[in-house]
Amino acid sequence: MTEEATAGAQANQAVRERLLAEGLRLFTSKGYAGTTVREIVEAAGVTKPVLYYYFNSKEGIYLELMEGAYTIFGERMRELVGKSGSARDRMEILCLGIFDAFLEFIDVARLIYAIYFGPAQGAPQFEHDQAFDWMLDAVRTVVAEGIASGEFRPGDPADMTWVIIGCLNVCMEEQLCRNDPRINRDDTKRMLALILDGISRGDAK
Amino acid sequence: MTEEATAGAQANQAVRERLLAEGLRLFTSKGYAGTTVREIVEAAGVTKPVLYYYFNSKEGIYLELMEGAYTIFGERMRELVGKSGSARDRMEILCLGIFDAFLEFIDVARLIYAIYFGPAQGAPQFEHDQAFDWMLDAVRTVVAEGIASGEFRPGDPADMTWVIIGCLNVCMEEQLCRNDPRINRDDTKRMLALILDGISRGDAK
DNA sequence: ATTTATATACCTACCGGTAAGTACACCTAT
DNA sequence: ATAGGTGTACTTACCGGTAGGTATATAAAT
Secondary structure, three states: OOHHHHHHHHHHHHHHHHHHHHHHHHHHHHHHHHOOHHHHHHHHOOOHHHHHHHHOOHHHHHHHHHHHHHHHHHHHHHHHOOOOOOHHHHHHHHHHHHHHHHHHOHHHHHHHHHHHHOOOOOOOOOOOOHHHHHHHHHHHHHHHHHHHOOOEOOOOHHHHHHHHHHHHHHHHHHHHHOOOOOOOHHHHHHHHHHHHHHHEOOOOO | OOHHHHHHHHHHHHHHHHHHHHHHHHHHHHHHHHOOHHHHHHHHOOOHHHHHHHHOOHHHHHHHHHHHHHHHHHHHHHHHOOOOOOHHHHHHHHHHHHHHHHHHOHHHHHHHHHHHHOOOOOOOOOOOOHHHHHHHHHHHHHHHHHHHOOOEOOOOHHHHHHHHHHHHHHHHHHHHHOOOOOOOHHHHHHHHHHHHHHHEOOOOO
């Protein structure tokens, strides 16, 4: 493969990536129906048939963005699961890891949330619950192990799981919905500690 | 006023209410940009200029729906605030009351959430944070009084508030996003109790 | 020469909005 | 009692603009 071939392949990818980046930005800020193909291609600096060349349709680029978003979060979840240590430590690593991933890929996250809560608006169907369910399963696993090991109190693992998820969820949502979020990572850590203090065994303060 | 006049006034309201009801349904399920004036009026059984007659524009009906939604929740919040009893009892009444209001007006709630998380999509600007902020202030007030009275532990009232809000929030969101919510009112009550057990003074179990 | 990537020009269908008209109720003047 | 005027509620037909998508030509890469 010559250097020319590499440059050509890279030019391909550059156009494609530009379209995806602009598509992500615009779908996120305007929604599926509110975003036109014209504005995506104009932002990417190409003409309209180029989008159809690479993605076949408006739906095509949208679905590719969705698949990419879920892939990113799935990989990050896998990295965060399977750590070792006390249940409390692992919970902290897991939740703050999720929070950090959220911030790192906040545009992607915003798109996922927008789809999850937002109206369908003619967008093609996609399995929407996956990212949330991954999170739920991971937290539930750590809770169950904490109860089994005696580190957390006996109780309903589902309740504990949902309280933790609720806390993490509201912290993440705050990052999405405000230019000046009222909750940061340290707040999240403290709030998590408050919950874990409450469900830990040997809590006699 | 004759009976004919009453019937005429009622016919007015019937058309107007039909447009609002169909508008709510469609904006909620399809979003602002994804909903056309044509489908609203068709669903309401009138012609397009009728919508412009009553609401001046597509924006007009949307804004009227949004104002109505916030009015409903604001009134319900006022009813729930100002109850008396222990901080714990009041917190339970407040949170479960919010949850109940949410279920009662779930279409309205769905629209508010869709707007809050969903993309702007060309919809007219509206102050979106109000319902959430009402909730936050109400919970914060009860938390602060619980700490002051010694019922809750000394601690950061903001942390406690947000943990409670996060829990309530995720329970409500679950009602929105699934045909078969995994959390019901009793679950919500139990989870709230788990948190309140954890932050209560005298918790030595 | 062939394949791939891109541009120009165009298509049909649909968008929000509006002008003009109609039906009806009510009021006032004759 | 009747005619004319006014206002409200609604319809039909239409407007200019734009949506997603495509045929064809051209440029670039191999």
